[in-house]
Amino acid sequence: ETGVTQTPRHLVMGMTNKKSLKCEQHLGHNAMYWYKQSAKKPLELMFVYNFKEQTENNSVPSRFSPECPNSSHLFLHLHTLQPEDSALYLCASSQWGTTKQETQYFGPGTRLLVL
Amino acid sequence: RKEVEQDPGPFNVPEGATVAFNCTYSNSASQSFFWYRQDCRKEPKLLMSVYSSGNEDGRFTAQLNRASQYISLLIRDSKLSDSATYLCVVTQKGVLSGTYKYIFGTGTRLKVLA
DSSP: OOSEEEEOSEEEEOTTOEEEEEEEEOSOOSEEEEEEEOTTSOOEEEEEEETTEEEEEOSOOTTEEEEEEETTEEEEEEESOOGGGOEEEEEEEEOBOSSOBOOOEEOOOEEEEEO | OOSEEEOOOOEEEETTOOEEEEEEESOTTOOOEEEEEEOTTSOEEEEEEEOTTOEEETTEEEEEETTTTEEEEEEOSOOGGGOEEEEEEEEEEOSSTTOEEEEEOOOEEEEEEO
16 A cells, blocks of 8 residues: 555654655645654644645644645654654645545654654 | 543453444544554554444444444454554544644554454
């Protein structure tokens, strides 16, 4: 299944590094999302983009910086992360209609370890 | 109170058993409802949408009770391959007009035993 792809799949970085996560959706959707999933916690919504416009920023620290150059691509730029930021970062996409939104489809995730 | 609450389990059931999960949500304005399945170290995948009239897909039956604000998932004739975490998801309108957000429960872990 290649509807939503994410790279890299695994990432180890130091607290002073800068890295970027990439997500691409091939489903023609108009909305894209970043989620964080830590052990024993529910998925935490980080950012939402609709037609390249950011519509939700869920009080995410500024060390996470999203970028959405077009409706098919989404990036998450990381800098000066903390060990507690280690988690699975999931990208998703969906199609927003006029009265409701449709199912979200997830990418395989990037498993991030901050040392 | 959490926006979406689920019993984390684990539910350990023998093959062939029937098992039911419930999920409650706090926002009466929630709009759409889904069950997702997440295997260990994998991404969540849609299992089924949930409608007020109830819907069935093979061995899986989902029900929505808006008055009591809960959603259920029934799995009949459990298979070993059903072992996974089942996530309850509701959608709500976002802060900005015309936007939406998905709220996930913590998930219920199911183990089907041989």
